[in-house]
Amino acid sequence: MSSLLKNRLQEERKQWRKDHPFGFYAKPVKAADGSLDLQNWVAGIPGRDNTIWENAVFPITLTFPDDYPSKPPKVKFPAGFYHPNVYPSGTICLSILNEDQDWRPGINLKQICLGIQELLDTPNPDSPAQEPAWRAFGKDRPNYEKKVLEQAKKYTK
């Protein structure tokens, strides 16, 4: 691991521990030998209150590439996650996570997590990543909401 990558990820961890938004969690995963793997993190994104996503914490994984922070981390929900901007593999389609769009090296973990929370209840119908959720969101809102509520139940706090 390059020192730049290591320094930055340690700093991210330090900052997160010092201060992070309420209801969220984020931590590096433990490698097989018990040491921390700083390039792979797990985190939880709580749905906002008063939305169909409330009362649940949705798990994500973050994978930091070797050239982070020049390149953005790859962020995924569990495969098959129901959301118009989440690919069937679970990969999240969000402009700040796209190297060719709005990723900038100064964006920190907190901004990423808040961005994803924001995306949950305000999907972007112009860049669909999966068909079922996108179609239901546009054409059959009651069914969409039903599916989202069912999914939220699975991840209740």
Place this chain on the structure above:
Amino acid sequence: MSDDQSFMNYSPDEFESDAEFEYEDDDEVVEVASASQSDDGVVDDDYDDDEGDGEFEEGDYENDNAGDASDFKQEDTLSTKKDLVEYKAHSTKDLVAKLSAQTKNISSVLELTDDNALTLLQFYSWNSERLMEEYMDDPDRVKTAAGVIVDGSTKAGSTFKKYNKGEFMCFICCDEKTQTYQLSCGDEYCLDCYSKYIKDKTSSGKVIKCPNCDVALNSQDLDFIAGEGESFKLIESSIKEYVERHRSYKWCPSVDCPNVVEILNFADIPNIVSENHVPVVTCNHNHQFCVSCSFENHTPVPCGIAKQWVTKCKDDSETANWIMSNTQQCPKCDSSIEKNGGCNHMTCKKCRYEFCWICSQDWTSHGTSYYQCTAFRDNPNDKAKNKEKEELTAKQKLRNLTKNSLKKYLHYYNLYAVHESSTKLDDKRCKFVEEKVRELQETSGISWIEAQFLVESAEALLKARKVLKWSYAFAYYCDRTGLLDIFEEVQAKLAESVENLSKLFEIEDPLEIVRNKLEFLNKSHFLQERQKAMISCTLESIDYGCLSGKD
């Protein structure tokens, strides 16, 4: 207005930025960008809103292909006299000047600083109409999106800061650094990270924003952080964006050629192409190319056929044809097998299946008749066998057919390829000879104008050879009719003249070359006549429907 806007003061000969930044060596904060640049733009009454595509400002541009036939310039022989492309050749520098003019225009119309106008234009990929439209709707929204204002107020300026060790940690590298840069948004990073970030982004040609938020870096920021000339590099990348945005602009396809051609009658190109004329233009470095194909000048072959030929030569379809005509598939595992000698008893290397090369049947049924397949003689009246036989002959026929078409293709391809490599050799040879004569000019006082015949002859040779080369591709796609015989006669004559002139260039002794001046002139003039004949013969063949376009 601040005087360090290198791009706006740009003139083709001196484009070095004259930006100068001062900073003191102590811990004090130094203002870099001036804050009061806005609102002093003067509205230009002569604003000309043709700016953009297809402008026609510099009078009626006449393509020099239209020169008359007695003119010694060869252009007219390569293109037909009607349906010409009208175009302007630009260098990258011309384009920079053009973009600079466009920026000035926008800044005066929208009453912005040149720097802000530049950022907005880059943000809108040089689409000034869309920028103006959206700006008139909601200037603040546009400015915020492009990052020229922060929180509703004009950018306050950027600062370069110095720290003592241990006072500042840059969030990108998470190291303690002593030199930093801060934009008006307050985000502050070390110079090293900033510089790396900018150099990463310059090639995009798009607005570069703060590493954390949406504030745009202007040219002073760029030049200060990444070194002078960085903002100019961004402009150069912008040109790529600009050329790609405007379909009437075409890059010269020659290797490493930085020139652009602007087509003035872009809408006519499809007509020119459908009339089987080749829309040829010449860039500032004297490269001729077809603007429809973005490929070398392929006169006399029409664009569609040229494309077909190039794809054919490039892809592996001929490999497939070869496999088809020279191999058989193992009846069991379908591996391709080439029989390169020996008897008809085949054993597949892959699956060890033993079969007969003639009838593709299992070898065991052949018994002891090792060298002659008897599979059909056994039961000539058997229906099933007869059917098999028919199938087999059909297969054989198909194989022969592909074998023939392969032969035809290879015949023309070889001719084409020979002339392609000869073009390269000619080019080398001509340059070598010109060099020799240049030496001679210096030593024996032959005037430059007297030696010009050599340059002209070389040009004529290269052009004619290109026409000859393409005529083989044309012949490949022609039906064999009486007209093709005439075509081939003309072709042979052209080939002969090309070889004759090419031979003259083999003379080593410079003095001998000069003595042969008349010969050079005669031969190249003759060559041009034959080249003309070739082109008109091609067009006639198309008119008579000779060109089938079939492989």
